[in-house]
Amino acid sequence: MNPVIRNSSFCLVHTPDLVRYGSKPRRQTSIDCSHGERLAAGLRSFQAAVDYPPNQVFIGNLSPDQLGAMPRPWYQAEKQASTTGPFGEIISQDLFYAVLKQADILHPPLVELTGESAAELQELLQAHKVLKDLDQGHWQGVAVQELSATITGDCLPLTTGKQLRGCIRRDDRAEGKEDDNLASHILLEALATKASAAIALRRLLHREGIAPQQVDYLISCGEEAVGDRYQRGGGGMAKAVGEFCGCTNASGMDIKNFCAAPASALVTAGALVKAGIYERIAVIAGGSLAKLGMKSAAMLEQGIPVLGDCLGCMAFLVTRDDGISPVLQLEHGTVGTARIGSSVSDELVYRQLIIDPLSALGLTMKDVDKYAPELHNAELMEYSGSGDVAHKNYRMIAAMAVMSGAIDKSDMRHFTEQVGMVGFAPPQGHIPSGVAYIGHALKAINEGRLKRVMILSKASLFLNRLTGLYDGVSFLLEANPAANNPP
Amino acid sequence: MLKDKKVAVFGERDDVAGLAVRNCVEAAGAQVIYETTSCFV
Numbered sequence: 001m002n003p004v005i006r007n008s009s010f011c012l013v014h015t016p017d018l019v020r021y022g023s024k025p026r027r028q029t030s031i032d033c034s035h036g037e038r039l040a041a042g043l044r045s046f047q048a049a050v051d052y053p054p055n056q057v058f059i060g061n062l063s064p065d066q067l068g069a070m071p072r073p074w075y076q077a078e079k080q081a082s083t084t085g086p087f088g089e090i091i092s093q094d095l096f097y098a099v100l101k102q103a104d105i106l107h108p109p110l111v112e113l114t115g116e117s118a119a120e121l122q123e124l125l126q127a128h129k130v131l132k133d134l135d136q137g138h139w140q141g142v143a144v145q146e147l148s149a150t151i152t153g154d155c156l157p158l159t160t161g162k163q164l165r166g167c168i169r170r171d172d173r174a175e176g177k178e179d180d181n182l183a184s185h186i187l188l189e190a191l192a193t194k195a196s197a198a199i200a201l202r203r204l205l206h207r208e209g210i211a212p213q214q215v216d217y218l219i220s221c222g223e224e225a226v227g228d229r230y231q232r233g234g235g236g237m238a239k240a241v242g243e244f245c246g247c248t249n250a251s252g253m254d255i256k257n258f259c260a261a262p263a264s265a266l267v268t269a270g271a272l273v274k275a276g277i278y279e280r281i282a283v284i285a286g287g288s289l290a291k292l293g294m295k296s297a298a299m300l301e302q303g304i305p306v307l308g309d310c311l312g313c314m315a316f317l318v319t320r321d322d323g324i325s326p327v328l329q330l331e332h333g334t335v336g337t338a339r340i341g342s343s344v345s346d347e348l349v350y351r352q353l354i355i356d357p358l359s360a361l362g363l364t365m366k367d368v369d370k371y372a373p374e375l376h377n378a379e380l381m382e383y384s385g386s387g388d389v390a391h392k393n394y395r396m397i398a399a400m401a402v403m404s405g406a407i408d409k410s411d412m413r414h415f416t417e418q419v420g421m422v423g424f425a426p427p428q429g430h431i432p433s434g435v436a437y438i439g440h441a442l443k444a445i446n447e448g449r450l451k452r453v454m455i456l457s458k459a460s461l462f463l464n465r466l467t468g469l470y471d472g473v474s475f476l477l478e479a480n481p482a483a484n485n486p487p
Numbered sequence: 488m489l490k491d492k493k494v495a496v497f498g499e500r501d502d503v504a505g506l507a508v509r510n511c512v513e514a515a516g517a518q519v520i521y522e523t524t525s526c527f528v
Contacts, residue, residue: 259528345506345507346504346506346507374501376528381527381528384527386527386528387502389501389527389528392501392502393501429528432528458500458501460526462524462526463526468524470504470524470526
């Protein structure tokens with residue numbers, strides 16, 4: 001019995017006024033204070049972010065193939081697109097501030113709102129049918145003059161354009177003082193991850209039509225590192241989000257593996273279900289505030305709107321075989337892993353990620369309908385000078401197909417067109433790393449349009465300064481043999 | 488062309504890794520004095 005991925009959710013949070021708190025913009029502004037003004041001038045409106053075709057692909061209103069056929073530049077596409085799609089929703093910054101405030105459990109609070117904003121944001125949250133249950137009653141506001149006077153030192157204003165909504169402070173309690181890990185920008189990163197993961201989880205529960213109490217385990221796989229001076233990166237995000245969402249019967253843990261953490265988490269969730277330890281596991285990932293505006297300097301130089309203005313978040317429901325949903329293939333040898341001893345060679349890594357798992361099932365590379373590698377928004381990556389990351393990965397995949405004898409070298413382009421897609425996901429590290437396609441994959445497999453999809457995820461372990469290795473994780477999603485899918 | 492030349496190698500995780508470039512240029516007789524692989528995502 002293999003487990004299944006029954007459902008998924010994909011949401012974006014448009015946070016233009018938090019872009020300045022991303023790692024790169026924050027560093028640039030500290031060097032050149034005029035950078036902040038240029039950045040503010042380059043930000044998009046909420047409707048422009050909603051209309052942006054790659055964002056519409058992320059929430060499921062467009063397919064990757066439809067995006068690939070659209071003329072560039074995508075950011076100039078004129079369309080009154082919807083904020084909601086089959087997989088999720090694009091959330092406004094104000095609604096996110098409301099969730100962010102509710103995610104803060106400390107006393108005195110880290111996040112404080114002006115009195116006027118507290119009332120407005122409470123109304124906004126209560127009007128949202130999927131997120132209203134996140135209301136924890138944390139709405140005490142502070143008079144705007146009083147609040148403004150206290151935004152000094154390590155305290156970041158939260159604004160909507162020029163309107164002050166509130167602020168986030170460092171942990172100034174006795175146990176938090178002098179701890180660099182509890183600075184306001186780090187706590188904002190952590191709270192933003194918690195709040196956005198909760199948005200994705202609530203959407204997943206809504207899509208599945210189950211109560212939060214029916215989840216019995218949570219695995220968080222975001223890129224944040226929460227904790228204080230003695231255990232930076234200690235974790236606890238999964239249970240914090242579960243508590244926030246009312247998953248009172250669930251336990252949970254965090255999995256860290258850089259961008260490949262979601263793939264590792266899905267494989268782990270599947271294994272826990274397959275072993276009979278848990279029945280219904282939610283794998284959740286909040287967004288990376290640090291990566292907001294990561295490529296903004298290149299955008300501003302070219303007069304292009306800052307496209308990296310959204311937090312990505314997603315959630316997956318892994319359960320026992322229901323006889324319908326796509327199967328997470330976990331038979332022996334079918335999960336692709338980059339072994340430590342092999343990571344000195346790209347060829348060996350790709351062989352272990354692609355060829356070996358397929359060989360274990362007696363398959364070749366031509367038996368996979370779609371490969372989903374790093375699916376970073378192609379337009380954004382090209383404007384930033386990093387090149388089309390998805391395309392580079394498909395080049396390697398096609399090369400492996402040639403080397404394994406599955407295709408002829410002259411067929412590489414055709415093969416890539418057949419099994420590939422254009423990158424569409426926001427540059428949020430763990431979000432584009434193969435798993436961004438799972439919503440589309442589940443839909444296409446359920447509709448009988450695809451039979452087998454390989455998710456291929458990579459992780460730059462060398463960024464930890466402890467190793468020169470990079471990692472890779474792959475797994476197959478397959479049509480459920482018991483399902484009566486249309487041809 | 489590369490024999491006895493000193494080479495600095497800049498690789499990319501999602502393209503050609505530094506190590507692959509190192510192996511090529513060393514096979515061509517060059518000496519690698521610096522090698523790194525970057526992640527741009």
